[in-house]
Amino acid sequence: MDALWMSSRGGDLPPSSAAAVSEDEAAALSELRRGPWTAEEDALLSSYVAAHGEGRWNELALHAGLRRTGKSCRLRWLNYLRPGVRRGGFTPREQLLILDLHSRWGNRWSKIAAHLPGRTDNEVKNYWRTRVQKHAKQLGCHVGSGRFHDVVRNLWMPRLVERIQADESAAAAAAVSQCYYDSSASQLASTHQQPAACQDADVAPIVSCGARAPSPDATSCVTGSSSSSWEASPAPAMAGWSSATGEQWRNGCSTSATSGGGDMFDESWSELLARANHDDADSAALTTGFGLGETGDNWWSLDDIWQQPLY
DNA sequence: AACATCCCCAACCGCCTGTTT
DNA sequence: CAAACAGGCGGTTGGGGATGT
Numbered sequence: 001m002d003a004l005w006m007s008s009r010g011g012d013l014p015p016s017s018a019a020a021v022s023e024d025e026a027a028a029l030s031e032l033r034r035g036p037w038t039a040e041e042d043a044l045l046s047s048y049v050a051a052h053g054e055g056r057w058n059e060l061a062l063h064a065g066l067r068r069t070g071k072s073c074r075l076r077w078l079n080y081l082r083p084g085v086r087r088g089g090f091t092p093r094e095q096l097l098i099l100d101l102h103s104r105w106g107n108r109w110s111k112i113a114a115h116l117p118g119r120t121d122n123e124v125k126n127y128w129r130t131r132v133q134k135h136a137k138q139l140g141c142h143v144g145s146g147r148f149h150d151v152v153r154n155l156w157m158p159r160l161v162e163r164i165q166a167d168e169s170a171a172a173a174a175a176v177s178q179c180y181y182d183s184s185a186s187q188l189a190s191t192h193q194q195p196a197a198c199q200d201a202d203v204a205p206i207v208s209c210g211a212r213a214p215s216p217d218a219t220s221c222v223t224g225s226s227s228s229s230w231e232a233s234p235a236p237a238m239a240g241w242s243s244a245t246g247e248q249w250r251n252g253c254s255t256s257a258t259s260g261g262g263d264m265f266d267e268s269w270s271e272l273l274a275r276a277n278h279d280d281a282d283s284a285a286l287t288t289g290f291g292l293g294e295t296g297d298n299w300w301s302l303d304d305i306w307q308q309p310l311y
Numbered sequence: 312a313a314c315a316t317c318c319c320c321a322a323c324c325g326c327c328t329g330t331t332t
Numbered sequence: 333c334a335a336a337c338a339g340g341c342g343g344t345t346g347g348g349g350a351t352g353t
Binding site: 034035036069071072075076079080122123126129130134 | 318319320321322323324
Binding site for chain 3: 035036055056057058070071074107108109110121125129
């Protein structure tokens, strides 16, 4: 298999600087490896970066004894080996943030990923392409179309918010429950200082509801920015969502408002939309409930909804 | 069980931009 | 100022696992 990936062509070769590249180095470059990284290569790269730091990737590749291009090393490090890289499915909060940020910036994957701690641009891009675009296609529309924006804003994002709220309510309830059954007074106190709803340390930096005692307010923690926690309740906007979309999406997501990690496309919302599209009244409600329409400029910025600056 | 198809994602590619010489 | 280089970005590909027939 390795042989299949061995490459001697120069398509992605580091720049050849005759003065800087010794014969050994040139020989190494002549048998550059491509394809999946081995554990040995990962270990080599990790240890070299740990000892010398990031940057100067071409030089790093040579000196670390990696028969890889500098680009390949950089990519492997940033997307896989770098400490703090998160793997696995996107949480509802992350999905919500991706949708919102993409509405602002388009395919600026690295910029979007910068607001998702531990996530890489590659992951965000893959998520968008494999989930979002796939379902846009199923709907027979383009991801950039007004129709798709309406769907996202009026169906998908409310469902994500509902799921987030449900998750946090459950977590808060669990925390309270734990308090009752826990005989330790100190643990009781500490639990109240750090609501379980906000204990997702991985997400907290960008999506935080702050530290406060579990209460009905806990369900109002939805999302936030990297620079400020979300303390304000989005309740008014949420009420708007609920009333505007009515029972349509609410029914459609009734089984999904529980924790589980899947994305909103897993379930029946597309069927729901299809139904709505065959009902003019429902369709109108979907697109006009928020003063939205095909001519909207800022389609579904969360700012509009929660009246709270994100960044 | 075997085969076909679908789907996800790691990795590559080529282009662009900023920096250095 | 121009050329060379390094790094970064978004788009694309293809291997392999999951799922369906």
